Structures are given as structure tokens and as C-alpha cells.
Amino acid sequence: MYFESFQQLVFMGGHGVYVWSSVYISLVVLGGLILKPLCQKKQMFKNIQVQIDLQKANDKALNRGQDNASHS
Amino acid sequence: MKLNVQWTWFHRLGSPRWFYQKTQRWLPWLSLVMLTLMVTGLVWGLAFAPPDAKQGNSFRIIYLHVPASIVALAGYYFMAIAGAIGLIWRIKLSYMLMRSAAPIGAALTFIALVTGAIWGKPTWGAYWVWDARITSMLILLFLYLGVMALRNTYSNNEVADKAAAILSLVGMVNVPIIYKSVDWWQTLHQSATIKLTGAPSMHPDMFMPLVVMILGFYSFYAVSLFLFTRAEILRRECRTSWVKQLVTHNLVEK
């Protein structure tokens, strides 16, 4: 380890604030690039599930309609 | 009479499904590789590598600035080539790859710009210096924003992809011209600024973490691209049966 103590690692001879701020910003943006598609995927799954339920609902309604027609 | 319609576009629809299943298996391993590369590169560069003689420790920002700008530029070429493949062979999957590559490239260019600006403060005393590298990065960001903005102006999917592909191809021809002319412009107004990224002349101990970080960023690009493209496939194929099965199967399993 180039630096003797953890405290020196953070301070980095006066330049620590610049280095760690750029590291922080980069990690935030990189994290965003991973999390955004994952939430999009979760969102898409929910939408499609809603669509499927909707379709199933009106299919059922359709069949019930045909049953009444055939009975009466 | 069964319409034996030879739907040329049917079999092409299959490839997004193949991509979805393939990435389902590769993603865990690839993200593992990405994580190890990034962590080792960062720790090695920030904690173990010796500081630069002139710039001191602020030099360590190179381990973020240089990989981000390299992958951002390579990402633009990847996007343009994916667009070209889409245009020539009308493959939907390559359009989706192109569409997903744009935001990642723009984000990486943004990282390169921010880290470059922060790095400029201790080295030249000002946050923004019209250094050749940073100016070209700024223009690249505008190119990315142009492609993304154009992508959203068309409502019809097919046309939006084609327009974005054409623009990224026009951009691809211009990127080397822009880089060379900005470099030439830099020499014309040569102020006494040291070259920000003297990569090869560096000490091997400094250079090795840089290579690891570049590989880390490339694998990050791949992981993020796969994730974005998978979300794009779900959005475009939500009416197809295989996606519906996928959703129902997935919910039952969870």
C-alpha cells in the first residue's frame, strides 16, 4: 500500500477531495447504468402481467357470453 | 386455403428471443468478471500505484478518465456499426443494440468530461480548460445527444431506428475528422498545457492498473448493453407469445 494509514489514503496529499469526488460521481453514474435497465425490466414485467390478466378477463367474459347465448 | 405466406420478417423476429435466452446464461458470469476487474483496477490504481512526479495524487483520476473516454469513443463506433447492420440487413436485434448503446455511450462521455474537469482543477487551476481531449469529448457528447434526440422524434419504431442509424453513420465518418481537427486546432493555439493523458510514457506500476481499468470498463459496457437490450426486447416484443410465457413462468417461479 503506497499510503501508510487509511487516514492518509483519504487525504491523499491534499488532492484527495478531487480524486474521491470524481470516483464518487463515476460510481453513481455507472451504478445508474446498471440499475436503470433492471427497473425497466421489472416495470415491463408488471405491465405485461397486467395485459395478460386483462386478456384473460375479457376472454372469460366472452366465453360466458357465448354460454348464455347457447343455453337460452 | 392455408395462406402459406412466406413472411420474411417472421424468422428475423426469432433472433431477439435467442439473444434474450443467451444473455440469460452469460450475464451472471460476465458481471462477475466486470466486478473483479473494476474493483482490482480501482484499488490498485487509487491505493497502490505511485503518484505522478509533477501532478501528485490527483493523477489517480486517470484511472477513471481515460478508460471512460476510450470506451465512450469505441461505443460510438459500435453504435454506428450496429445501425449500419440494421440498415443493410434489416435486422431488428441490431437496431435494439444500437438504441441501447446510445445512453450508455452518453453516460460514459459524461463521466469522462466530469472527471476531466475535476482533474483540471489541481493541474491547471481551472475547472474547464479547452484541452484537445476534453473538447473532442464534449463534441462526442453532443453527437450522442443528437442521436438520442432524433431517435425520439419519430413515433414509428422502424423509421426512428433508420433515422438514428443514418445519423450515427454520418457521425462515425466525422468523429476522426473532429478529433484530428481539434488536435490541429490545439497546436495552433499551443498554450503551455501538459498533455493530460501521456499513457505510454508512464511507469509500468502506473500503467498496469490503467489496462485493468480499461478492460473493466469494456466488460461494464457489455453488461450494461445486455441489460438495456433485454429491457428493449421486452418493450418491443411484449405482444409476442414467448414474452407472455416468460412473464407468467417467471411470476410462478418467484
Added chain:
Amino acid sequence: MAVKNILKVENLAFVRNDLVQFEPISFVLSLGESLHLEGANGSGKTTFFQLLIGMLQPSAGKLYFRDQLFKDCRFEYLSDILFIGHQAGVKSALSVEENLRWMSPDNTTPKQITLALKAVELAHYANIPCHNLSAGQHRRVALARLMTSNASLWYLDEPFAALDKQGVDFIESCMQNHLEKGGSIVFSSHQDLAKMAARRYKLTPFQEQS
């Protein structure tokens, strides 16, 4: 040997935003024959015309012109068709006579131009810039092309829309002597033709093959 059928369409279909626009279309059009395309609004008639004139690439199916695939004979095909769509294509800064001159083939003589303008009752507007004219008159300038064009295949997308009595008669007479001269026409319209018998083709929405 004169090729008998001038146009053959095989299962032509188009997909927009993953929605198939209409049931795949197949028909054969021979010389001297006209085809009346019918279909409700939004059933894809205009899209089909765009496919016919090569503006849109079909997602499936083939198009043959004089028994040659469209891709191989693009030049002959495009120089031998006349397409009049919803938009008149008239530049408002130019005069009526210049506009018709611009839209007619090379060898049209000035006499033909004035004859055509007289037929659509625009003769005395010849030198007036088009921005003074109404949309209906713009449409008549476009329809005057029926007199001056020497294309053998006509594509007319709802030519009778918003036209008065003489306009409809003018178009029907043009269509009739075009057919007599051995040309052929594909046109779409919501009203039936008084004088002419034309083969009908119904455009139906796409049924999902379950």
C-alpha cells in the same frame, strides 16, 4: 411478344409498429383492365399504394411488373407509372401552367398543356400563381396530368374525393380512353363508377392465424 399481364402482386403485406396493416394482397392486372380498391377508412389503402410505388419496402410478398421482379426493373417501372395521391404536389409560388409543365413528361407540346388546362377549366388561370387558387383547383391541376402523361400504369388514390360533377365526369372519361389505348389503372374510391365496369378488390384487416 406483348406481355399480357402488366402487374402481378403476390401476398404483399406491410408491418408498422408490429401491427400487420391488412390481409396480404394478391392479384394480377392485365393490359386494358382497371381495379377498384375498396375498403373502409384506415383499412390501409394509402399504405398499399405506397407499397405499389416503392415508397415503402414491403415486409413480405413480391411485386412483378411485366413479369419482372420490381427490384430488377425499377427504372422501367417508375418511368412507366403515374401516381396521383392525396396531395396535389403543386408549388404555390409557380403559375398553373408552370406547375403542369413541371409535372408533365418532356415531349408534351404547349398545345397539349393548354388542352389539358381547358379540360379542367383552368385555361384562363394559366399564368396566375397557385397561391391565389383554392385547394380544389390545386387538385384539378394535378388531375390535368391525366391528359398529358404517357405512362401506361395509373395509380389513383381516391381521385374522386371532394370533386364536383364535371370533375368526376372528366376523370371517368380520361380513365376510359386510357383503358381503350391499352393502359391499366389501379384506383381506390368510396363511390361507384357510373359509366365504367371495374374489377373490385376488398381490402380486409389482418386476421391472426390462431
Added chain:
Amino acid sequence: MSNFISGGFKAYLYRDLLLSVRDKTDLVKPLIFFLLIAALVPLAIAPEAQRLAKLAPGLIWMLAVLATMLSIERLFSDDLNDGSLEQMLLSPNLLIMPVLGKVTAHWLVIGLPLTLLSPVIGIWFSLPSVAVIPMMLSLVLGTAVLSLIGAVGAALTLPRQGGVLLALLVMPLYMPVLIFGSATIQSAVDGLNWIGPLAMLAAFLAIAIALCPLAITAGLRLAKNG
């Protein structure tokens, strides 16, 4: 007056020139914009001659870029609205020639007058007289490249006629032209050899003539079903 069916470069060039001559306002607007902004600059910055002279090369080129961008937007949109673009796309022969005809017409109507007007700006910004010839030469070549690249942007943003979108698409592509254009004038002012940057501008023009029509025709074909 020939026609669109067999007519190519000459037909569209002649027609567009006739159209531009017919409605004068469209012709004069960018030129007045060019002079107007040039007149504002000394008020905004400083009337002293030597400070303006330092800014002159870059400013002249900035104005040329903005004037071209202002006028390129309407190159294809009028044709799309009245339907003549559809007829143009239907012409059997190559679409590249009509497109080149239209862009040349735009250049003759906007680029050339801009170049002939630039000495006036040179005088206003007390540009040394030795730099006037290089300035005009660089503007002649440069405005042609600006028109060609602007036409690509106009074709791609055709259905959604957004001024800002066109600027966003086209500005990055204008950067090299801007750099070498103002460098030509700057090196002439400094007494250096200005043939080099001028040759680069000529090279950009050659590339633009070769490649831009391909992108323009592809963009136009999209506009119909946008």
C-alpha cells in the same frame, strides 16, 4: 422549364432558384440576420478596433454558420407539405442529382450572397485588408459544406421540423469546418501561409459532395412514413 420525371440536377436547380426568386423574403432574411448580428457585436463587446480585429475571424464564421442553419430548415419541408417531395422520390433516375440541385440552389441563394457581403463585416470589424481575399475564399468553400451538412440535418428532421433538433444534429458536424474556416482568416491576419487550412476546407467540400447526398436521400425516403 423542364420537368421532374426526367429532369435531374439542372431541373431542380432551375426550379428552386425560380422559387427563391419568386418569394423574396425567404431570400433576404438570412442576409439581414447576418448583418444585424454583426452590427450588434461591437455594441456587446467593445468598439476599439484592435479588440474587434482579434475576434473578427471567428465571429464572421459563427455568423455564416448561424445564417445557413436558419435557412436550411425549409429546404425540404415545403416540398413535403405540398406533396412535390413524393413526386421527387418517384422519379426513376437517381435521387442524388435532384438533391444536389436543390442544395446548390440553396447555396447560390444563401452562401454566395453571404460571401459577397462579408467584406462589409470585415470593414466593421477592422479586419486587415490582406485577410479579405482569404476570408472570401474560405467562405465560398465553407458555406457550400455548411449547406450540404445542413441538408443532411434537414432531411433527417423532416417530419418534426425542430429548429433546436436540427442545430443539435448539425452543430457537431460543423465544428471542423468552423475550425479551419476561422483558422484560414486568422493565419492570413497573422501573415502566415493561409493556403493550408483553405486546402482542408476544399477537402471537406469534396468529402461532403461525395457522402452527404447518400445520407440525404436515405433521410428523405424515411420522411414519407415517419
